[in-house]
Each structure stands twice: as structure tokens, then as C-alpha cells.
Amino acid sequence: MTDAQALEKAATGTNPVAPVPPGVRSAADVVTPELVAQLTKGVAGSGRTANHTPFTGEKLADLPESTPEDVEKAFQAARAAQPVWERTPVRDRAAALLRFHDLLLERQAEVLDLIQLETGKARLHAHEEVQAVAVAARHYGRRAAAYLKPKRHAGAVPTLTKVVELRHPRGVVGQIAPWNYPLELSVGDALPAFVAGNAVVMKPDTETCLTALWARDLLIEAGLPADVFQVVLGEGPVVGPEVVKHADYVSFTGSTRTGREVAQGAAARLVGVSLELGGKNAMLVLEDADIEKAAAGAVRACFSSAGQLCISIERLYVHESIADAFAERFAARTRAMRLGTSLAYGADMGSLVGERQLETVKRHVEDAVAKGAKVLAGGVARPDVGPYFYEPTILDGVTEPMTVCTEETFGPVVSLYRFRTEDEAIEHANSTPYGLNSSVWTKDARRGRAVAARLRTGTVNVNEGYAPAYGSAQAPMGGMKDSGLGRRHGAEGILKYTEAQTIAHQRLLPMAPSLGMDDEQYAAFMSRSLRLMKAFRFR
CATH class of the missing domain: 3.40.605.10 (Aldehyde Dehydrogenase; Chain A, domain 1)
Known part of the structure; x- marks a missing residue:
């Protein structure tokens, strides 16, 4: 697709724009000089910097900038x-x-x-x-x-x-x-x-x-x-x-x-x-999945926060027997998503954070299309909505030479793949160096948990994209392989924010020969004691 074609498509817009409700506050209403002064009080900074809003690209606030001394x-x-x-x-x-x-x-x-x-x-x-x-x-x-x-x-x-x-x-x-x-x-x-x-x-x-x-x-x-x-x-x-x-x-x-x-x-x-x-997270839609629920779940899993979420889904593996039906429903839901910039509920997706993210998304999609991938939904920027908006995008026919196949996009782009067997789907899902999050969709809860246990990711969600595992605060959350070290939650x-200290108090007898025992007698006594502790199931 040429730049001219992209701009022409953006002018009409495949994805609708959410209406702005009356009375919605503006950036100037929210980020006042008084608020900035209050929030930055006590922040060490000898220099000055600024931040900007992706909705328009305009400056939000002047901020202190810290030096190494600060x-x-x-x-x-x-x-x-x-x-x-x-x-x-x-x-x-x-x-x-x-x-x-x-x-x-x-x-x-x-x-x-x-x-x-x-x-x-x-x-x-x-x-x-x-x-x-x-x-x-x-x-x-x-x-x-x-x-x-x-x-x-x-x-x-x-x-x-x-x-x-x-x-x-x-x-x-x-x-x-x-x-x-x-x-x-x-x-x-x-x-x-x-x-x-x-x-x-x-x-x-x-x-x-x-x-x-x-x-x-x-x-x-x-x-x-x-x-x-x-x-x-x-x-x-x-x-x-x-x-x-x-x-x-x-x-x-x-x-x-x-x-x-x-x-x-x-x-x-x-x-x-x-x-x-990072992550290159996979979602597996098995042949017995509820197609409508899986399609709706894929929208949440792939396009929340415009895909700028480390645990969002970038690879969709769908069983070949339902792949066409799933793709049709998923694409229809994706094309219906409302884009918006207002400080109110109603928009289904917002903006990318800046020019760098937008360029990465454009590069990945354009590379895939040039090498034979098909765009099922989206595929273009939306400058009519905001400078860094990009439509939620579904790619079909993605193959390994394409950048989007292996590199993390971190944007509203997902690639759809077909599989024949459960083993094949698991092998492909595990083929990335990353191991942060994954998702399995099936009507059989036991089967879903069994497949989940074979996926090499720190969290796996059955019949949802990422929220259940992340929101379960008592359970650990984090990545395997190149997706990180350590865990949050639980x-x-x-x-991890503490140092463990062991204090051992020895009473009555020392950990050494005593009561008239020589070294050999003490060693024999301890050997008998160890055998007894095993026999009595001491841990």
C-alpha cells in the first residue's frame, strides 16, 4: 500500500471515531501550573525537561530534570x-x-x-x-x-x-x-x-x-x-x-x-x-472453543492500551477447522472498534505513545505486506484522529522471514496462524525466546489447564487474554526465558524486597563431642541419630 493510498484510507477511516461527550475536560483543565508545582515539589532536578500528550503531540508540563548528583x-x-x-x-x-x-x-x-x-x-x-x-x-x-x-x-x-x-x-x-x-x-x-x-x-x-x-x-x-x-x-x-x-x-x-x-x-x-x-505472547484457540467468546476475548487480549502491554497477545494460533469462521468474526469486531482521544469512557482504543512506536508498527506491517501477508483489518495510521493513532490490525499469512513474526511489535498488531494438532500449536507457541504470558481457549476446562501447563510462559490464562492471571495478586507473575527474572505479586x-536472616539457638548440648564422648563416639552417635530422624520422618 502506498503512502497516498494509506492517507486516502485514513481520511475516511475504517474504524469509527468515538464521539466526544459534552463537558469533557481538556489537557489544560487537568494539567494546571498549580498541579505541576504540587507534584514536582521535592523532586531533585537541576535542569529542565518536558512531557507531551500523544493525543495531540502538544506539551503537557515543564519538569525538573535530574543530574547524577541529584x-x-x-x-x-x-x-x-x-x-x-x-x-x-x-x-x-x-x-x-x-x-x-x-x-x-x-x-x-x-x-x-x-x-x-x-x-x-x-x-x-x-x-x-x-x-x-x-x-x-x-x-x-x-x-x-x-x-x-x-x-x-x-x-x-x-x-x-x-x-x-x-x-x-x-x-x-x-x-x-x-x-x-x-x-x-x-x-x-x-x-x-x-x-x-x-x-x-x-x-x-x-x-x-x-x-x-x-x-x-x-x-x-x-x-x-x-x-x-x-x-x-x-x-x-x-x-x-x-x-x-x-x-x-x-x-x-x-x-x-x-x-x-x-x-x-x-x-x-x-x-x-x-x-x-519483553514478550511475543501467543493465544491458542482450540477446535472446541466458543468462537464468539474467543473473538471478543482476542480483541481485549490484542488491542488493550493499543497493544502497548507486555502481556498482550501478538500471535494467534487457531485450529484450521474453525480458523476462517474465527477470522471473520474477529476481523468484524476489530473493524468496529472506536478510536478516541477524549477524557471519557466510550472509545475502544486510544493512541500509540509516540513517533517511535508508530514507526515500529508501520515498519512491521509494511514489511509483512511486502512479503506476502494479507491485512484482514486495519493496516494504516489514522492521523485524522491523532498524530500517533494506528488502526487495530490483523495480519494473515505471516511467515518467519517477516519481522513481525519474531520481533515484539508492542502495538495494535496481531498475526493469525493456523494449526492442525494440539502438539503443533504448543510447539509454535513455545518457539519464541520470550516466555511472559499466553492464552488458551477451549470449552474443556481440564484440557485447557493441561495445555496451559505445557506452555513455557510465566502466566497462562484459560478463556481470557491476560487479566485473570495478572489480577490474581496472591499468585506470582513474571517471565521465563528472555522475558525476565523474578516475580511480582504474592x-x-x-x-524479593527483603533479606532473609536465620538465627539458630543451640541449647543444653553443643554441636560437638560432649558428655565424655571422643570424636569417634560422637560421629557414631550422630550417625545413629541421623538414621533415626529419617526413620521417624523428620524433615
Whole structure:
């Protein structure tokens, strides 16, 4: 398709544009100078930078920009405040999270506006972030004490050795957060670190930092000491390494390439790191799936937040017996999606975040079409809606030489493939270096779980795209293979922010020859004791 043809198609628009309800606020109404001054108060920054809204490309706010010296000062302030916060009883730290939960839900309209303006996503997709953060705040607010309480373990010698495991905060956590989910992947990830007794120095993406700063302001209102939560702003290649340089533990969400660099920096200092990285996630639609439900689910799985979601689906494997019927229904639903820019519910999809993402999407689609792929829906930019809008796109006939086949697009593009056998579908789904998320659709629940267990991804959803696994806060979430290290949520999501300490108290007799035994007698006595402990099923 030529540029002229693309512009002609965009002028009429395959996907409809959602109407703007009356009375909807504008960017100027939301991002006032007073709000920016309030949110950036205390942010260390000697320089100046700015962020922009993808809806129009216009500047939203002037912001402070941190230098390496500013980052060092932020860590000094956090390190000074952290011991007092650590000594605060865990129930009081947890209470701040529960108050934050309530404030977030009460004032969600404020942050929904900011998320939309900074990311360009539709309001319903912005609300997914509110839901996720509220769930995390509630979970760790209720369960932190149990996760962190001292645990008794069996000692080396029954009754003579008493062992307790303690959990200490690591100190100051350095967090590098991405632009695509500026509430959930910033403050949402920091909540367990705080309740575990750590301070946090966060570097959010500058283009979406107002959302993170708003959440910081709300956490402070909920009872978190201000100095415990420091924010630094600036270019990733400049500020990011400085965060890694000073942190006692590093939490990073972003690309696999950058994640490797972060891991290398942390390894050089022998500090721990958790990484959630890229994905090329697959959805398997088995021959007994409900086609209508699967088609509707595919829309959610592929195009939420314009596909700018690390756990969204980019590869669709459909059984050949239902592939044509599925493709017809999926394409019809995709073409009916409403695009929009207003700060209101009603749009089904928003904008890409910027020129770089738009160019990647265009390059992947144009390369696939040039090499023989067929566009079933979308396939063009929509400058009539906004500078970075691109229609939700379905490609058929994608083969391995095409870039979109193997590289992560991170946009509203999905490739449809046909398969004959279940084994074939699983093999193809597992053929990528990534292993973050996957999806299985079938009417047979037992079969769905069996297929899920064979997929090499950190999370698998049966009869949904990504939300059930991600929203289950008690269960770990993260990636296998090149999709990362460590997990968020559940016990692992909070214990990674702690250091384990074992205290063993030996009583009455030493762990050495005693009671007149010589070395040989002691060795024989211990050997008999070990055999008895096995016989009596000691663990």
C-alpha cells in the first residue's frame, strides 16, 4: 500500500471515531501550573525537561530534570529516612497502603485523566491500572504481616536447636518504571517494597511521570513519609545507570535489551534485581472453543492500551477447522472498534505513545505486506484522529522471514496462524525466546489447564487474554526465558524486597563431642541419630 493510498484510507477511516461527550475536560483543565508545582515539589532536578500528550503531540508540563548528583542526593535522603520507616510496626506500614487504596478509588477520576493524557490510552484501559494498584494495595495491606513475620523452622537437632527466620528490608530500592503503565508499573510495584520497610528511589519515564508523581502525593497523604519515596527524572541512559549504581536492590520493567544492561550493572555490585521484560505472547484457540467468546476475548487480549502491554497477545494460533469462521468474526469486531482521544469512557482504543512506536508498527506491517501477508483489518495510521493513532490490525499469512513474526511489535498488531494438532500449536507457541504470558481457549476446562501447563510462559490464562492471571495478586507473575527474572505479586513479590536472616539457638548440648564422648563416639552417635530422624520422618 502506498503512502497516498494509506492517507486516502485514513481520511475516511475504517474504524469509527468515538464521539466526544459534552463537558469533557481538556489537557489544560487537568494539567494546571498549580498541579505541576504540587507534584514536582521535592523532586531533585537541576535542569529542565518536558512531557507531551500523544493525543495531540502538544506539551503537557515543564519538569525538573535530574543530574547524577541529584540522583545521589535522592538516595542520601532516602537512606536517611529508611531506618525510621523500618522501625515502624508493619501493621502501621500496612495501614498506609489500605488508606491509599481508599483514596485511590475515591479520587480515581484525577489519575484517569493523567494516565490518558500521558499515554494516550482509552479510559477503560486506564482504569485497568487503577484496578491493579487497588488490588495490590489491598493484598499487601492485608497480608504483609503474615509474609514478613518471623518463621520457625526445624533445627539441626530436635529440641536442642531452635531456628527462626527473620526478614529484613534491603534498604533503598531503585526502581526504573516504563511509560506504558505509569500507575501500575510504578507505584503498584513499589507498594510491597514500602510495606516491607524499604525506601524507594524511582525513575519513571519522563513522558508519563505526572501519573507516578500524583500517586506519590497520594501515598504521602495516606501516611507514607515523604523522604521514603524519592523520584528522579531524566533520560534513561543518563539517570537509569545512576539509580542502579546506588540501589540496594533494583526493580526494572522494560525492554529485554535494557534489562540485560540493568542486570549487568546490578551484578557488578552484587545487588539483587528483578526484571519484567519483553514478550511475543501467543493465544491458542482450540477446535472446541466458543468462537464468539474467543473473538471478543482476542480483541481485549490484542488491542488493550493499543497493544502497548507486555502481556498482550501478538500471535494467534487457531485450529484450521474453525480458523476462517474465527477470522471473520474477529476481523468484524476489530473493524468496529472506536478510536478516541477524549477524557471519557466510550472509545475502544486510544493512541500509540509516540513517533517511535508508530514507526515500529508501520515498519512491521509494511514489511509483512511486502512479503506476502494479507491485512484482514486495519493496516494504516489514522492521523485524522491523532498524530500517533494506528488502526487495530490483523495480519494473515505471516511467515518467519517477516519481522513481525519474531520481533515484539508492542502495538495494535496481531498475526493469525493456523494449526492442525494440539502438539503443533504448543510447539509454535513455545518457539519464541520470550516466555511472559499466553492464552488458551477451549470449552474443556481440564484440557485447557493441561495445555496451559505445557506452555513455557510465566502466566497462562484459560478463556481470557491476560487479566485473570495478572489480577490474581496472591499468585506470582513474571517471565521465563528472555522475558525476565523474578516475580511480582504474592509472597515472591514482597520477599524479593527483603533479606532473609536465620538465627539458630543451640541449647543444653553443643554441636560437638560432649558428655565424655571422643570424636569417634560422637560421629557414631550422630550417625545413629541421623538414621533415626529419617526413620521417624523428620524433615
